[in-house]
Amino acid sequence: xxxxxxxxxxxxxxxxxxxxxxxxxxxxxxxxxxxxxxxxxxxxxxxxxxxxxxxxxxxxxxxxxxxxxxxxxxxxxxxxxxxxxxxxxxxxxxxxxxxxxxxxxxxxxxxxxxxxxxxxxxxxxxxxxxxxxxxxxxxxxxxxxx
Amino acid sequence: xxxxxxxxxxxxxxxxxxxxxxxxxxxxxxxxxxxxxxxxxxxxxxxxxxxxxxxxxxxxxxxxxxxxxxxxxxxxxxxxxxxxxxxxxxxxxxxxxxxxxxxxxxxxxxxxxxxxxxxxxxxxxxxxxxxxxxxxxxxxxxxxxxxxxxxxxxx
Numbered sequence: 001x002x003x004x005x006x007x008x009x010x011x012x013x014x015x016x017x018x019x020x021x022x023x024x025x026x027x028x029x030x031x032x033x034x035x036x037x038x039x040x041x042x043x044x045x046x047x048x049x050x051x052x053x054x055x056x057x058x059x060x061x062x063x064x065x066x067x068x069x070x071x072x073x074x075x076x077x078x079x080x081x082x083x084x085x086x087x088x089x090x091x092x093x094x095x096x097x098x099x100x101x102x103x104x105x106x107x108x109x110x111x112x113x114x115x116x117x118x119x120x121x122x123x124x125x126x127x128x129x130x131x132x133x134x135x136x137x138x139x140x141x142x143x144x145x146x
Numbered sequence: 147x148x149x150x151x152x153x154x155x156x157x158x159x160x161x162x163x164x165x166x167x168x169x170x171x172x173x174x175x176x177x178x179x180x181x182x183x184x185x186x187x188x189x190x191x192x193x194x195x196x197x198x199x200x201x202x203x204x205x206x207x208x209x210x211x212x213x214x215x216x217x218x219x220x221x222x223x224x225x226x227x228x229x230x231x232x233x234x235x236x237x238x239x240x241x242x243x244x245x246x247x248x249x250x251x252x253x254x255x256x257x258x259x260x261x262x263x264x265x266x267x268x269x270x271x272x273x274x275x276x277x278x279x280x281x282x283x284x285x286x287x288x289x290x291x292x293x294x295x296x297x298x299x300x301x
Contacts, residue, residue: 034197034233041181041189081228110232132236134177 024145025049029059029078029090030108038133039077039108046138048074056085060093067099075145079131080109080116088120095124104144108133151294158285162299165282170275175238176301191283197237201272204230208265212258223261224253230268241271 026048028039036052043050051073053059059078066072076094078087085093087107094100104126109116117128126144129137148156165171175190182189204226211223231246233239245268252260286296 032229032232032236034193034200034236037193037196038236041186045181083225110235131232132174132177132238134174135180 023047023049024074025051025072026075026077026141026145027051027053027059027062027073029053029056029076029082029087031055031079031082035079035108035131035133042133042135042138043077043141045135046142055082056087056090056093059090063094063100072100072103075104075106075141077106077108077129077141080107080111080120088123091120091123091125106141106144151289151292154285154289154292155294155297158282158289159297159299161282161285163301165278166301169240169244170278172238172240173301174236178238194237194279197233197239198272198276200233201230201242201268205265205269205272208261212261212265218256218258218261220253220256220261224250227253239272239275242268242275245271 024047026043028036028043028050029052030036030039031054033054036054040050040052051062053062056078059076063073063076076090078090080087087109091105091107094103094105101124105124106127106129107120107125108129108131110131112130120128127140129140166175178190178193208223208226211219211226227246227249231243231250234242234246245264249261249264249268251257252264289296
């Protein structure tokens with residue numbers, strides 16, 4: 001739980017204003033640990049602040065917590081195939097939210113199925129990326145955010 | 147006369163090339179190396195360590211599922227194979243990934259003998275790769291300890 005800071009010195013909320021205005025905050029969602037580490041590394045190479053979530057529910061909980069503090073991420077990057085709520089369902093939830101809908105969402109998948117790609121783009125995904133991610137994909141991601 | 151460093155570097159180069167040529171690694175492993183720098187010199191080693199731990203866990207899950215004679219949950223096995231296929235692809239473990247493709251087909255067609263065979267092969271293959279990468283990392287360490295630089299190998 002995150003408290004919005006009043007006078008308590010025990011619990012400090014980390015406001016983005018304290019950091020460089022250049023630092024972008026990305027939420028990366030993937031149920032695979034190795035893939036989470038990989039996307040985290042790529043984002044850190046491009047000087048992003050990274051938060052990872054292992055499933056869509058945790059991702060939404062985190063986004064809600066940020067929302068309660070008037071905070072947002074600059075980008076959500078999510079795997080398509082996840083148990084429980086899929087990345088596609090997460091995309092739709094984000095786009096349905098009046099507060100979150102302008103946050104760009106990128107979908108990653110190991111399978112480059114045209115119907116899948118089109119479905120995601122049609123539902124508002126900024127981009128569809130093929131796994132495994134490579135160093136050259138970093139540039140594409142930064143272009144999405146900027 | 148070749149110095150110790152030069153000899154070690156040559157060994158490293160040759161060994162690396164052989165791992166690619168024999169199909170143990172593919173260019174995703176090269177990509178991982180590109181992401182490594184002086185601030186994260188152990189990135190590749192750490193990631194592959196996680197990968198091998200993941201292999202062990204998933205293989206154990208699959209073995210357990212396949213052990214339920216007469217009541218095998220092929221969907222469960224299939225989802226573990228899917229995970230393994232993803233991780234192996236992300237680290238460049240080419241042979242493991244290739245086996246996962248076949249393994250997935252066996253799961254989808256509920257081919258019990260095929261699954262058992264694939265499981266055995268995957269187990270052998272990941273352990274083999276683990277040993278080879280350990281040798282590779284040992285060579286790197288020897289080079290560094292001898293005061294040399296780890297050469298960049300162009301495949």
